[in-house]
Amino acid sequence: MVAIDGALHLGHVDVPGIREAMVPGRRGVRVLRRALDLVDGRSESAWESVLRLLHVFAGVPVEPQSLVTDALGHVVARGDLRIRGTRRLVEYDGADHRDRDQHRSDLRREKALTRLGFERFGYVAPEIMADPGQVVRDADQALGRRHDPSRLMVWEQEIGASSFSGRGVTALEHRLRRFVRSDVPRRRESVRPAALRRERPDDPSA
Template sequence: MAVTTPIRTWCDLGLVLDVPELVAAGDWLLRWSIASTSELERAADRRADRRGVPVVREALQLLDRRSESPKESELRAIVRLGGLPVPDVNVDVFDPRGRFIARVDLLFAEYREVLEYQGDHHRTDRAQWRRDRTRESELESLGYHVTEVTDGDLADPNALVARLARLFRRAGWTGSPRALDGIRRRPHG
């Protein structure tokens, strides 16, 4: 039975996945040390069939081994593609006495903004929901604004980026977001 390597498969996925999805797959390869960024770059360079390579090249610029979930990776890719500030990934936040408060998905320290991807279990698991509310209150008591993002938000990247841009502007950001028309290849939800 013929099979491809994970690296080759990742490049092949450039034909069927959009950039945020390909970033999620690439982050997973990096996180679990299945591939390095340089190995993925070399595989893209060697690709005889150039179809899908533009998506692969764009995704390569956004990979981050610190990502801990596919949806978090997609969110980070949308933020970056949308021209918003660059976040720190999976950051531990402590109170002034050094007590651990939370590990946050995406932190924009300069703007005191935290983005948290919330899967459905954050809504359906009562104990998780309660922990999330306390955690959010703790973060906000330290001066952070917490924005929760769901899969529905990822399905409409332009609306998400516009909303996040308003939050960053409120905190002093002077940049301009980019339109993400056509970023999603197929309907999500």
């Protein structure tokens, strides 16, 4: 889902084209079909996609890249996610937000949002992965509903099977070994994809 979000955002593919290319019965088609039901090309980063999916799986209605305007119709901000029916913006804060100029811009933006009665909740990767319950609890508070931990069940199942978890990476490595030619000596290093070796979910700069 994350990979497709990125491809859609960059304009490399579209959902109808992917569906047209799918061959019924081929390995992975079932998973791909389910992923297509969850994609949204408005996501601008991998972690933004993950944060969106956490809310979707928990039954929190969100609108990606929501525009906030003032009384004159001027755009004040564009939020990663807006919880529908509320004035709560939910965003992923990557390492770029620690840049001095970006930090100043963020402060101006947050004050402008506060003046309009909006709340901005920013999350980093370790929060999303280590404490998703708090993220959902925050969303439930914005919606004015009682927090129900069972809403995390689907998220826990899906993230546990994905390459964002240790178990999922191990399963992916095992699957990739099937494509290593038997007549080529295997290198001892992990077959883990380079992107996964470089960035771990617990890396604040991921």
